[in-house]
Amino acid sequence: MSTVPAGSRTSSRTARDLPGAAPAPLVVRTAELDPSLLPDDDGALLDLLPDADTPLAWVRRGEGIVGWGEALRFTTSGTDRFRAAEDLCRATLASAVVRDEVKLPGTGPVAFGAFAFGPGDGTRSVVVVPRVVVGRRGGRAWITTIDPAGSIGPAPSPALLDPAARTAVVAPGEVRYAPGGRDPRAWVDVVGQGVARIRAGELDKVVLARDVVATTQRPVDPRHLLGRLSRGYRSAWTFSVGGMVGATPELLARAEKGS
Structure with missing residues (x-):
């Protein structure tokens, strides 16, 4: 399961601060997408996010992954927050049924995580496994659906990217x-x-x-902020998970195929 710096919420499964909890089995399906469905634009992936309800993103120069919905969410805290998240991710992967037709970094099961800076600052760390993930890398594109067993949604296909299903992005005004x-x-x-x-x-x-402190005329649509950051800071990684939105020029660690 890939983890980076989180549809329907009613069918999501939740585990909170339970490192030993057995997560619900997940069914993961990844299919290739025609790259022409994603315009050659830095914000093309971000433009797919259907609404302002906690969008998930990790993108740079038009490549990366975006996600929405929740198949699984869990929180951790304290000094063992990283280990607890890792254990739950491994347990989730061990019980998952995975069909990955693309087999690139970012395909198959994916989790987005945001972690508290310190163990005692009172902030909970969160890990979200989305219901839908869309990615692009090296000229190839894909779509992944992740569903709890017993609640299988539509197969991964371009139909899930229907523009008619997206709400309009609202600017914050003054x-x-x-x-x-x-x-x-x-x-x-x-x-x-x-x-x-x-x-x-x-x-x-x-x-x-x-x-x-920034005070806006209208509620902030995180998709608007993500688009501004992605197009304005092309060398930075633009991200959104757990209500945290930003851009960073640094990728401090990368792991692929276990190393």
Whole structure:
């Protein structure tokens, strides 16, 4: 099962903070798609997301995967959050029935995960296995459906990409910005302290960040934000999972075929 930095919710299965829980068996089917169905555009995959309800994405320069719906969701927390997620993913894969006609990274069973930065910050980590995944890589495209056993949906086919099934993407309108937890003057002081410590030889590198509060005229459609990020920052990975949306220029680790 591939995991990256999450239709119908009523038929999803949930396991919360239960590392030893046996997940419901899943039926996974991947079929090849005609690449011409996806325009040669950085946002083509993102344009397939049917609604604003927790879209899933991991894309860069028109390649990657997007997903929607939930076949399985579970949360973890604490110092063992990564191990618990890994154990549940392995258990899910062990019981899954998989038919993968494409056999590329990102095909077959896929999970999207977002993890808390620290074990004690009160934030739960989440892993979502979507109902539908669409991907593109190296000139090939595919679609995967993932269903709980006993609740099998339509076979993977272009019919699942019907534009008529998508809601319109809504722009947020006017956006107003305000300082977050640290005011601008205090932020400048912190940056100055970091630079001084580097010059003094105390640090080789420092990573600093601050929050900014954005208030929008209308509720934010994450698909609008994803499209802006994907087309505006082509070298970055644009992502969405568990309510977290963003873009990052760094891919710190990649594993394929177990290594």
